[in-house]
Amino acid sequence: MIVAIHQPNFFPWLGFFDKINKANIFVYLNHVENNPRTAIYTKRTKIIVNGQEHWLTCNLKSEPGKVFLPIDNMKIDNPARLRDKHIKTFELSYKKAPYFEETFGIIQEFYNHPSDLISDRNIFTIDLICKKLSIDVQKVKSSDLNIQTASNQLLIDTVSKIGGSIYMPGGGAAGYQEDQMFKDNKIGLHFQDFKHPVYSQFNTAKFIPGLSILDCLMNIGISETEILLKSGQEGQK
Known part of the structure; x- marks a missing residue:
């Protein structure tokens, strides 16, 4: 059983x-x-904003005296102001996109979510997009697993605790993972090997890769995005 692990x-x-x-x-x-x-x-x-890459950022609150916080404790700073600012950016940048109306509902779900916790909103929206794209995969929160280790040992313990036999690192992780540690714990490695597809972008002359999935959804819609992802699926899980 293949297990993938990633921050939300x-x-x-x-x-x-x-x-x-x-x-x-x-x-x-x-x-x-x-x-x-x-x-x-x-x-x-x-x-994409004005034909160029643009970082869309959520400001998060810091806690006095604490540099680090668990991701599931991080709160959005002034969610109402964030919503107004981001919604305006999306409308100005993508209003003329072929699938704006279809995608805008997903965006609104994030900004209308009742929780101030960024992880709650991220997880909710990722799950929603997966449902739209017919990606039917079991999901687990690490906060429910009570694992106290870190680094590669955290990954090994997570895979073991949920009964996995194979861990899937991202393609960029090759050479970084301590392969022997996984082997010693009877866990195989299966690297992701993602090849970024090229799709039509209505608001730029040259294709820009690595953007939010929202850009793909805005430009080619849910059905075609699902086809893109499924065409890159590797054989039998």
Whole structure:
């Protein structure tokens, strides 16, 4: 059984959903600590504004005397102001996109979510997008597993605790993972190997990869995005 593990990112890129799609179980790594000021992909994503890459950022609250916080404790600073600012950005940048109306409802779900916790909103929205794309994969929160280890041992313990036999690192992890540790714990490694597809982008002359999945949804819609992801699926899980 293939297990993929990743922090719950803010409107992630296509590669994030490719990883979920290729797993049997996906674990949201939401209990580990990070700095709210530098937790880049927990609070930031890339879209296109005026034909250029643009970071869309959620400001997070810091707690006095604490540099690091568990991801599942990080709160959005002034959610109402964030909503107004981001919604305006999406409307100005993507209003003329072919599938704006279809995608805008997903965006609104994030900003209308009742929780101030960024991880709650991220997880809710990722699950929603998976449902729209017919990605039917079991998901688990690491905060429910009560694992106290760190680094590779955390990954090994997580895979073992949920009964997995194979861990799926991202393609960029090759050479970083301590393969022998996984082998000693009878866990195989199966690297993701995501190849970024090219799709039509209505608001730029040259294709820009690595953007939020929202860019893909805006440009080619839910059905075609599902086809893109499923075409990159590897054989039998």
